[in-house]
Each structure stands twice: as structure tokens, then as C-alpha cells.
Amino acid sequence: MSSLVTEPSSYLDATADAYGAIAVRYAELARTAxxxxxxxxxxxxxxxxxxRTGDHGSVAELGCGPGYLTAHLRDLGLDVFGVDLSPVMIDLARESYPDLRFEVGSMDALDLADGSLHGVVSWYSVIHTPPQELPSYFAEFNRILAPDGHLLLGFFESEGDPVTPFDHKVVTAYRWPMDDLAELAADAGFTEVGRMMRAPREGERFGHGRLLMRKAKQVA
Structure with missing residues (x-):
């Protein structure tokens, strides 16, 4: 497969550089997440x-970091590969999980065919995206998913506040109201399957949201 590298904008450069700088330490902590x-x-x-249902192809973890969640999805029986903006993270993922496929790429512009995936996981990988840029990410998720393909989002919930930037330990991130993020995904052609709000654990500052969405079937 060809490289998934695209020309990054300034915030993508900043995110890739920030994660590359702490990649080894991040990987150590993430293994037990x-x-x-x-x-x-x-x-x-x-x-x-x-x-796992249907026959529409593999699953991508977009923003896979050092690959621990990609490996977890593999252990759940999925044909899965990972994509991340940081070459350093991808090198660590390939070293830790040599049996899995990892590619460098930006998840808003992927070298993947339309409708080629049956699932996409974005686990805290859109949190650094400026809110005005997020619709283009959801449009790309929709493009690469087959009809009835599923999208799982993990993010920091704003707990009643509007979209809120905060001082993430790596680089500026955003907390989203669950309803607002679901509406944004719906505008891109997704229907909600389920949601979950998890309270912060010890050492965590914020609540955590999970949205499970399905790409709507095309109407003939």
C-alpha cells in the first residue's frame, strides 16, 4: 500500500511534532490504558x-498512536490497521506490533478507496482538531466507510459547556458536548447507534464521551 502522507496544515504539524516529542513516554503509559x-x-x-458483520472490508484506527488500541481491536477479531500523523508513533507501533499494519497519514485526507472500510475508530484522535475543521474529518470518515459501516468516537465531554479548548498535556485539545458532536456527525451522514458518558477516574480531569454511529445507507 502506498504511503498515506498528505500535506499537513500548521495545526497538524504542531500535533505531529508534539506527539513525536513524547512518543516513548506516551507509549509506556498507553499500554495499560x-x-x-x-x-x-x-x-x-x-x-x-x-x-464483524457483513463483508465490506477491514477496520481502521485513525490516530492510532503507538498501536495499543489497534492491537486490542485485533484481539476482538477485527481485520484492523492503524494510521497516525506522527512518524515517530508509527515507528513505535510497528516495533511493538510487527504483525499489524501501520501507516503515516492525516485522517482528513486518506489514500483509501470510497466505501472500502467496514469500521473506523477515532479514539481521542479528533480532540486536537479545531472545531471549524472537524466537518471535513467526518466527511472523510463517511467517504471511506461502506454503507452501514460503523464509526466509534472517543473524546473529552464538555459536561454542559460549549466546545471548550483546554491545556491537554501534549497540545491544545477541545472538549465537546455529546449532542453537538452527534449533530455534527449526523450532518455528515451518520445515524447514532448508542452513546456513553464515563465519569473521570482518579487522576483524570474531565468526563469522557463515546459515540457509536452508523453510516446511512444510500437511497436509490
Whole structure:
């Protein structure tokens, strides 16, 4: 497969550089991110069960970082590969999980055929996207998904506030109201399957949202 690299804008450059600078430490912490998160694992398992149905191809984790979640999805029975903006992260992912496929790329412009995937997971990977840029990401998710393909989003919830930037430990990120993010996805052609709001655990500052969406079938 050819490289998925696209020409990044300034905020993409900043995000890739910031994660590249802390990649090794981030990878160490991420390996156990799901260990004490039964609700997160349950939502991922629900996505995997839905994504295993049909015959529309593989699943992509977009913004895969060091690959721990891609490997978890593989263990749930999915034909999955990972894409990330940071070459350093991709190198770590390939080293840790040599049996899986990882590519450098920007998830708003992927070198993937229309309708080629049965599932997309964006697990805290759109949180650094400026709100005005996010519709183009959802449009790209819709393009690469087959009809009835599923999209799972993980993000920081704003808990009643509007879209709110905050000082993420790596680079500026945004907290989203669940309803607003669902509406944005609906505008791009997705219908909601389910949602979950998880309270912050010890050491976490904010609540966590999960949205499970399905690409609407095309009407003849």
C-alpha cells in the first residue's frame, strides 16, 4: 500500500511534532490504558461485534498512536490497521506490533478507496482538531466507510459547556458536548447507534464521551 502522507496544515504539524516529542513516554503509559476501564472495553467490544458483520472490508484506527488500541481491536477479531500523523508513533507501533499494519497519514485526507472500510475508530484522535475543521474529518470518515459501516468516537465531554479548548498535556485539545458532536456527525451522514458518558477516574480531569454511529445507507 502506498504511503498515506498528505500535506499537513500548521495545526497538524504542531500535533505531529508534539506527539513525536513524547512518543516513548506516551507509549509506556498507553499500554495499560484499558486495563481498569471496563466501560471503555465494553464500548469497543460493541463496536467490534457490529464491525464483524457483513463483508465490506477491514477496520481502521485513525490516530492510532503507538498501536495499543489497534492491537486490542485485533484481539476482538477485527481485520484492523492503524494510521497516525506522527512518524515517530508509527515507528513505535510497528516495533511493538510487527504483525499489524501501520501507516503515516492525516485522517482528513486518506489514500483509501470510497466505501472500502467496514469500521473506523477515532479514539481521542479528533480532540486536537479545531472545531471549524472537524466537518471535513467526518466527511472523510463517511467517504471511506461502506454503507452501514460503523464509526466509534472517543473524546473529552464538555459536561454542559460549549466546545471548550483546554491545556491537554501534549497540545491544545477541545472538549465537546455529546449532542453537538452527534449533530455534527449526523450532518455528515451518520445515524447514532448508542452513546456513553464515563465519569473521570482518579487522576483524570474531565468526563469522557463515546459515540457509536452508523453510516446511512444510500437511497436509490
Amino acid at each position: 484499558l486495563d481498569d476501564a471496563p466501560l471503555d472495553r465494553a464500548m469497543l467490544a460493541a463496536f467490534a461485534e457490529l464491525a
